[in-house]
Amino acid sequence: xxxxxxxxxxxxxxxxxxxxxxxxxxxxxxxxxxxxxxxxxxxxxxxxxxxxxxxxxxxxxxxxxxxxxxxxxxxxxxxxxxxxxxxxxxxxxxxxxxxxxxxxxxxxxxxxxxxxxxxxxxxxxxxxxxxxxxxxxxxxxxxxxxxxxxxxxxxxxxxxxxxxxxxxxxxxxxxxxxxxxxxxxxxxxxxxxxxxxxxxxxxxxxxxxxxxxxxxxxxxxxxxxxxxxxxxxxxxxxxxxxxxxxxxxxxxxxxxxxxxxxxxxxxxxxxxxxxxxxxxxxxxxxxxxxxxxxxxxxxxxxxxxxxxxxxxxxxxxxxxxxxxxxxxxxxxxxxxxxxxxxxxxxxxxx
Amino acid sequence: xxxxxxxxxxxxxxxxxxxxxxxxxxxxxxxxxxxxxxxxxxxxxxxxxxxxxxxxxxxxxxxxxxxxxxxxxxxxxxxxxxxxxxxxxxxxxxxxxxxxxxxxxxxxxxxxxxxxxxxxxxxxxxxxxxxxxxxxxxxxxxxxxxxxxxxxxxxxxxxxxxxxxxxxxxxxxxxxxxxxxxxxxxxxxxxxxxxxxxxxxxxxxxxxxxxxxxxxxxxxxxxxxxxxxxxxxxxxxxxxxxxxxxxxxxxxxxxxxxxxxxxxxxxxxxxxxxxxxxxxxxxxxxxxxxxxxxxxxxxxxxxxxxxxxxxxxxxxxxxxxxxxxxxxxxxxxxxxxxxxxxxxxxxxxxxxxxxxxxxxxxxxxxxxxxxxxxxxxxxxxxxxxxxxxxxxxxxxxxxxxxxxxxxxxxxxxxxxxxxxxxxxxxxxxxxxxxxxxxxxxxxxxxxxxxxxxxxxxxxxxxxxxxxxxxxxxxxxxxxxxxxxxxxxxxxxxxxxxxxxxxxxxxxxxxxxxxxxxxxxxxxxxxxxxxxxxxxxxxxxxxxxxxxxxxxxxx
Numbered sequence: 001x002x003x004x005x006x007x008x009x010x011x012x013x014x015x016x017x018x019x020x021x022x023x024x025x026x027x028x029x030x031x032x033x034x035x036x037x038x039x040x041x042x043x044x045x046x047x048x049x050x051x052x053x054x055x056x057x058x059x060x061x062x063x064x065x066x067x068x069x070x071x072x073x074x075x076x077x078x079x080x081x082x083x084x085x086x087x088x089x090x091x092x093x094x095x096x097x098x099x100x101x102x103x104x105x106x107x108x109x110x111x112x113x114x115x116x117x118x119x120x121x122x123x124x125x126x127x128x129x130x131x132x133x134x135x136x137x138x139x140x141x142x143x144x145x146x147x148x149x150x151x152x153x154x155x156x157x158x159x160x161x162x163x164x165x166x167x168x169x170x171x172x173x174x175x176x177x178x179x180x181x182x183x184x185x186x187x188x189x190x191x192x193x194x195x196x197x198x199x200x201x202x203x204x205x206x207x208x209x210x211x212x213x214x215x216x217x218x219x220x221x222x223x224x225x226x227x228x229x230x231x232x233x234x235x236x237x238x239x240x241x242x243x244x245x246x247x248x249x250x251x252x253x254x255x256x257x258x259x260x261x262x263x264x265x266x267x268x269x270x271x272x273x274x275x276x277x278x279x280x281x282x283x284x285x286x287x288x289x290x291x292x293x294x295x296x297x298x299x300x301x302x303x304x305x306x307x308x309x310x311x312x313x314x315x316x317x318x319x320x321x322x323x324x325x326x327x328x329x330x331x332x333x334x335x336x337x338x339x340x341x342x343x344x345x346x347x348x349x350x
Numbered sequence: 351x352x353x354x355x356x357x358x359x360x361x362x363x364x365x366x367x368x369x370x371x372x373x374x375x376x377x378x379x380x381x382x383x384x385x386x387x388x389x390x391x392x393x394x395x396x397x398x399x400x401x402x403x404x405x406x407x408x409x410x411x412x413x414x415x416x417x418x419x420x421x422x423x424x425x426x427x428x429x430x431x432x433x434x435x436x437x438x439x440x441x442x443x444x445x446x447x448x449x450x451x452x453x454x455x456x457x458x459x460x461x462x463x464x465x466x467x468x469x470x471x472x473x474x475x476x477x478x479x480x481x482x483x484x485x486x487x488x489x490x491x492x493x494x495x496x497x498x499x500x501x502x503x504x505x506x507x508x509x510x511x512x513x514x515x516x517x518x519x520x521x522x523x524x525x526x527x528x529x530x531x532x533x534x535x536x537x538x539x540x541x542x543x544x545x546x547x548x549x550x551x552x553x554x555x556x557x558x559x560x561x562x563x564x565x566x567x568x569x570x571x572x573x574x575x576x577x578x579x580x581x582x583x584x585x586x587x588x589x590x591x592x593x594x595x596x597x598x599x600x601x602x603x604x605x606x607x608x609x610x611x612x613x614x615x616x617x618x619x620x621x622x623x624x625x626x627x628x629x630x631x632x633x634x635x636x637x638x639x640x641x642x643x644x645x646x647x648x649x650x651x652x653x654x655x656x657x658x659x660x661x662x663x664x665x666x667x668x669x670x671x672x673x674x675x676x677x678x679x680x681x682x683x684x685x686x687x688x689x690x691x692x693x694x695x696x697x698x699x700x701x702x703x704x705x706x707x708x709x710x711x712x713x714x715x716x717x718x719x720x721x722x723x724x725x726x727x728x729x730x731x732x733x734x735x736x737x738x739x740x741x742x743x744x745x746x747x748x749x750x751x752x753x754x755x756x757x758x759x760x761x762x763x764x765x766x767x768x769x770x771x772x773x774x775x776x777x778x779x780x781x782x783x784x785x786x787x788x789x790x791x792x793x794x795x796x797x798x799x800x801x802x803x804x805x806x807x808x809x810x811x812x813x814x815x816x817x818x819x820x821x822x823x824x825x826x827x828x829x830x831x832x833x834x835x836x837x838x839x840x841x842x843x844x845x846x847x848x849x850x851x852x853x854x855x856x857x858x859x860x861x862x863x864x865x866x867x868x869x870x871x872x873x874x875x876x877x878x879x880x881x882x883x884x885x886x887x888x889x890x891x892x893x894x895x896x897x898x899x900x901x902x903x904x
Contacts (some may be wrong), residue, residue, distance in 0.1 A: 250449060
């Protein structure tokens with residue numbers, strides 16, 4: 001009794017954000033285990049024998065049996081899972097049949113490419129959508145308000161590859177302002193040393209200004225493309241969330257109390273954060289795979305392209321690796337969403 | 351004794367498009383003066399309050415006259431000057447304090463923000479000033495309260511915070527727009543006492559906007575009666591109470607005084623008393639009580655894992671044709687008790703015997719057959735009525751419980767019968783809830799509950815948040831229904847005034863327990879429990895002041 005009281009006391013004395021993180025973090029373990037198990041099962045469920053697929057038509061009985069044994073496919077499903085899991089923990093995701101590289105090596109190269117692209121795209125999306133929506137709500141019937149309505153309508157119906165091609169046509173082909181849409185960095189330069197995998201950050205860390213500028217300018221068009229396409233949805237969401245708060249009683253009351261408009265806007269924004277956080281998290285996870293067309297157009301060499309190639313070539317280890325990385329990424333994004341959501345809303349008990 | 355006028359309107363008119371909402375309003379507020387503005391919903395009271403701080407709702411426009419503060423017309427002020435005026439010179443306290451506070455900011459910060467909007471102060475100094483003011487407005491433990499969020503506060507506490515917010519920047523005028531609506535009577539008195547006392551000590555001009563003449567008679571020096579955007583009458587409160595000059599004023603005063611004679615035992619005087627009831631408290635030989643509740647318990651799990659005893663072993667009996675009033679403040683568990691009786695909530699233990707049959711522990715499927723006989727009228731009719739249904743659909747919905755009403759024609763005639771019973775015109779059968787007034791919504795809620803001709807009805811706060819005249823009408827209606835339909839009823843309320851004329855017996859509830867039960871006359875004339883006495887004292891009757899003035903005159 002006394003012991004549990006002490007625990008409960010200590011718990012409540014912790015700062016609220018710490019309590020939120022501590023309460024949410026352990027859930028990650030069973031979630032990740034679940035994901036690992038499901039990817040394993042899904043791949044087993046695929047039609048066809050992977051051994052036959054790998055060895056082709058010329059396989060002999062012995063070679064099939066040998067490979068089975070090598071791959072651990074002769075045991076029960078549980079022992080197979082155990083082998084798979086042990087390999088996974090050691091960072092062994094198998095060898096891609098298509099690139100002949102270890103899957104982990106491919107992923108480590110490609111995941112940061114996509115992550116860098118969609119992180120900047122997400123930041124730009126937020127920078128476009130949120131201020132525009134706020135301005136449009138605070139100054140209704142202004143030009144910004146009208147323009148944002150038209151844009152909100154149009155942006156949802158614009159295909160990203162079309163926007164990408166349009167931007168390339170205008171800024172690269174016609175005016176020659178933008179750099180060529182081929183990859184993440186000028187082929188004449190060498191990629192900065194791997195630290196985070198983000199070329200922009202790594203170049204800065206290495207003090208390589210030229211690489212930084214090259215990587216940055218390569219990012220420009222694809223990031224703008226993704227932001228143009230996705231900020232429409234976020235803008236609408238912000239408008240509705242912020243608009244509802246903006247017309248609520250407590251905002252009226254702050255105005256009646258003579259609080260300056262600037263502070264009122266800040267208070268209203270603070271109150272409309274929860275739905276924004278949720279949608280931002282969702283968009284972030286969605287972009288991981290959805291950016292594939294843009295990646296292809298800009299020869300980005302990202303994760304989406306890798307997954308498409310894996311599917312086309314029946315490259316199961318690569319596909320399995322992609323699903324795992326994507327799932328882990330989404331789990332982490334949602335973890336951050338949950339934590340932020342609880343931090344910004346003090347009404348949620350922890 | 352000419353006092354300095356702080357704020358006044360001269361021939362102020364405000365219109366929504368072509369529709370005039372304020373019509374040549376002239377009202378002045380001097381220092382150290384408390385003025386009451388009384389009117390019914392839609393009279394333009396709140397619009398007037400908002401005009402006084404130059405903050406009209408969208409669509410409204412000033413068409414004539416102006417508001418003057420300290421020799422300047424509001425319409426000539428720049429946005430920055432207006433911002434300084436709001437909260438700095440004239441501050442507004444609105445209804446439902448919890449909705450007026452930012453839900454994600456600690457309340458101390460919010461009050462400090464208002465102060466810093468008007469004075470150049472450091473963050474620390476503003477916070478200290480807020481905490482100091484919290485203490486002055488009667489907030490215990492102000493230091494820790496300042497770090498609380500609005501959802502952690504009770505309604506009365508939140509109202510005090512809003513008052514602190516209004517006073518913090520040292521305004522000269524305070525406007526209280528229905529500031530205590532929806533608060534318990536005892537809390538209402540505390541909050542108003544505090545507000546008026548603070549305003550008087552600092553010599554502020556105070557404008558109390560209300561529909562409760564009891565508040566006006568208790569706190570105000572002058573009163574203005576509003577109707578249809580006009581001030582129809584303006585006078586000293588004592589003169590008004592002695593004899594209103596207009597017929598509308600007389601009507602309001604009469605409606606406010608409606609507290610028909612106490613129901614006294616059997617057929618005492620008043621021809622309109624309730625039907626007699628066999629003394630329900632003793633085991634009468636003729637009829638057993640219709641409803642008996644024994645040791646009913648309802649627990650809820652609290653936030654901290656503890657148990658909240660919302661209803662803690664209560665026992666009640668209600669005889670046939672008898673009305674029992676269950677009186678208590680918010681949080682006393684009275685509504686929970688009502689919901690347990692109609693089985694909207696499952697009880698933890700105890701029993702409910704209805705007409706000789708135990709229903710408290712009946713499985714939901716078996717209880718369904720009893721629903722026809724036990725109905726409930728909900729507290730907020732607008733919330734309880736499906737906004738997408740027409741009135742006729744709303745009233746006929748419960749008829750699916752009644753096998754005797756099957757054909758469409760039968761249903762239709764029952765709906766019309768019910769509309770007539772609650773004194774609504776037949777034409778309203780085709781309208782949607784939002785087209786009805788608050789009083790009409792209450793009536794539809796009642797018609798819906800009465801449609802299956804139940805034997806027993808729980809009325810949950812049927813008169814809260816209604817205008818005086820509408821409240822009097824609803825009380826009249828319930829009395830008529832009792833007589834015509836021979837209803838037994840449980841009447842849940844915190845409005846003691848209405849109980850006086852409606853109930854045969856009263857049970858007073860506090861913290862989940864019944865502290866006192868007795869005949870209505872006994873409870874009102876010789877309350878036995880301190881808490882009952884406190885509730886009675888919290889009433890703001892009009893007579894009290896009239897008597898006081900009379901005493902003074904002698």
